[in-house]
Amino acid sequence: xxxxxMFYAPFIVLxxxxxxxxxxxxxxxxATRPPKEKxx
Amino acid sequence: MGNEEAVFFSRLLTELTLSFHIIYATIGVGVxxxxxxxxxxGIKKNDEHYILLARRWARGFVITVAVGVVTGTAIGMQLxxxxxxxxxxxxxxxxxxxxxxxxxxxxxxxxxGIYLYTWDRFDNQKKHMLLLVPVAIGASFSAVFITMVNAFxxxxxxxxxxxxxxxxxxxxxxxFNPAMPTKVAHVVVTAYMTAAFVLAAIAAFRLLKGSDHxxxxxxxxxxMKLGLIFSxxxxxxxxxxxxYLAEYQPxxxxxxEWHFETEGKAPLMMYGVLDGQEVKYAIKIPYxxxxxxxxxxxxxxxxxxxxxxxxxxxxxxxxxxxxxxxxGVLMILISGVFWLGRHLGWRFIQSRWFCxxxxxxxxxxxxxxxMGWWYAEVGRQPWILRGIMKVPEAATxxxxxxxxxxxxxxxxxxLGVGSVIVxxxxxxxxxxxxxxxxxxxxxxxxxRVKGGDLS
Numbered sequence: 001x002x003x004x005x006m007f008y009a010p011f012i013v014l015x016x017x018x019x020x021x022x023x024x025x026x027x028x029x030x031a032t033r034p035p036k037e038k039x040x
Numbered sequence: 041m042g043n044e045e046a047v048f049f050s051r052l053l054t055e056l057t058l059s060f061h062i063i064y065a066t067i068g069v070g071v072x073x074x075x076x077x078x079x080x081x082g083i084k085k086n087d088e089h090y091i092l093l094a095r096r097w098a099r100g101f102v103i104t105v106a107v108g109v110v111t112g113t114a115i116g117m118q119l120x121x122x123x124x125x126x127x128x129x130x131x132x133x134x135x136x137x138x139x140x141x142x143x144x145x146x147x148x149x150x151x152x153g154i155y156l157y158t159w160d161r162f163d164n165q166k167k168h169m170l171l172l173v174p175v176a177i178g179a180s181f182s183a184v185f186i187t188m189v190n191a192f193x194x195x196x197x198x199x200x201x202x203x204x205x206x207x208x209x210x211x212x213x214x215x216f217n218p219a220m221p222t223k224v225a226h227v228v229v230t231a232y233m234t235a236a237f238v239l240a241a242i243a244a245f246r247l248l249k250g251s252d253h254x255x256x257x258x259x260x261x262x263x264m265k266l267g268l269i270f271s272x273x274x275x276x277x278x279x280x281x282x283x284y285l286a287e288y289q290p291x292x293x294x295x296x297e298w299h300f301e302t303e304g305k306a307p308l309m310m311y312g313v314l315d316g317q318e319v320k321y322a323i324k325i326p327y328x329x330x331x332x333x334x335x336x337x338x339x340x341x342x343x344x345x346x347x348x349x350x351x352x353x354x355x356x357x358x359x360x361x362x363x364x365x366x367x368g369v370l371m372i373l374i375s376g377v378f379w380l381g382r383h384l385g386w387r388f389i390q391s392r393w394f395c396x397x398x399x400x401x402x403x404x405x406x407x408x409x410x411m412g413w414w415y416a417e418v419g420r421q422p423w424i425l426r427g428i429m430k431v432p433e434a435a436t437x438x439x440x441x442x443x444x445x446x447x448x449x450x451x452x453x454x455l456g457v458g459s460v461i462v463x464x465x466x467x468x469x470x471x472x473x474x475x476x477x478x479x480x481x482x483x484x485x486x487x488r489v490k491g492g493d494l495s
Contacts, residue, residue, distance in 0.1 A: 006284045010225030010277045017273035021266050026081045030382040031261035032254055
């Protein structure tokens with residue numbers, strides 16, 4: 001198990017993070033969404 | 041100058057050079073991916089703001105590359121001049137990735153030049169973005185190859201040592217040494233993380249200074265989101281690094297955690313002070329060191345008392361390690377809260393104090409990078425090539441290293457101040473609002489001309 005975590009998992013996480021970055025980057029609906037109004 | 045002084049000044053100069061270079065190198069590795077993602081979003085959403093983000097980041101990136109080239113060359117030169125015995129020995133085995141790093145840089149630089157000068161030459165933006173692929177790959181692989189050399193210093197493999205000579209040399213085995221995967225992945229992912237938070241800090245600063253343009257809001261949201269992804273990645277790979285250290289460099293892990301006795305159920309020590317071998321005022325997290333080292337809360341972790349006294353790294357590395365981890369966790373929290381707050385409409389994420397926190401995230405990430413590298417280097421002491429050659433054996437005996445130190449310090453001062461002045465002037469003289477208006481005007485003009493041609 002430790003062998004996998006030391007030798008293969010780092011690259012899987014790195015490449016996975018890059019792929020996730022490209023997938024979620026265009027989802028920018030919240031970038032300009034106004035904050036919630038304060039409850040009166 | 042005696043040999044001790046030569047070693048001292050060689051260490052000081054190398055530390056200064058690496059500490060300065062790593063700022064530009066980290067940004068140089070991380071920013072191309074950010075430019076590529078911004079351009080990709082711009083093309084996908086047909087949004088000019090993201091295209092402009094890519095254009096402006098690319099302009100700033102060129103300045104950091106220029107400085108990185110100078111400091112990178114200084115490192116190459118200093119490796120041979122300050123550590124000749126190390127290069128003579130290790131160069132036989134690990135020269136290949138050193139050369140490959142140079143080729144990766146050329147690969148990046150050539151395509152970067154073409155990319156910059158062809159912004160308006162492509163009708164299809166996708167084709168232009170393809171030029172960024174080799175730039176991003178070249179930048180990241182520069183980091184991969186040079187980190188392979190550093191990993192080799194920590195876990196030298198790929199040769200047999202017979203009577204002080206290296207025989208049966210296998211360069212590929214040396215490159216793919218046990219330290220390589222965790223070190224390379226951690227360096228690359230933290231470069232992406234730092235680049236994202238530095239760019240986020242710039243956007244947050246513009247918002248704080250009164251610019252309410254949607255361009256900055258999009259830039260901030262994009263970079264904080266990317267920062268969150270890569271900082272989580274850095275934490276996960278950091279955990280894998282703990283497993284590597286426990287297996288191959290247990291003294292380095294034990295020094296970082298002030299772990300003296302070999303024992304199971306080992307706690308993780310955060311902060312505190314050391315009184316002899318007693319740790320005072322620390323936050324102890326039960327079982328956490330055993331989990332970090334072996335993914336098992338009861339696993340035995342080797343303590344510092346199992347090593348000869350002259351092979352134990354300086355124990356102040358504990359603070360370097362803690363600072364790095366604290367900033368890493370803080371950045372996950374800040375970016376996570378920002379992302380959640382944007383989605384859930386939390387008002388406080390638009391407050392001035394939170395914006396200042398986002399601005400601080402840029403320099404904090406760079407401090408984390410510095411602490412990480414200092415821990416990596418000081419934690420390997422007293423070895424330059426672990427188990428084979430100690431630092432004093434590797435150093436030059438030249439009497440002029442102190443003069444070199446002063447001259448290089450002056451060079452870095454000029455480069456540092458110069459690059460900040462150039463970047464500030466570059467963006468102040470051409471603010472986003474004006475550039476957006478100019479581009480809109482140019483687009484209308486172009487459409488009018490096209491319309492005229494058709495009629």
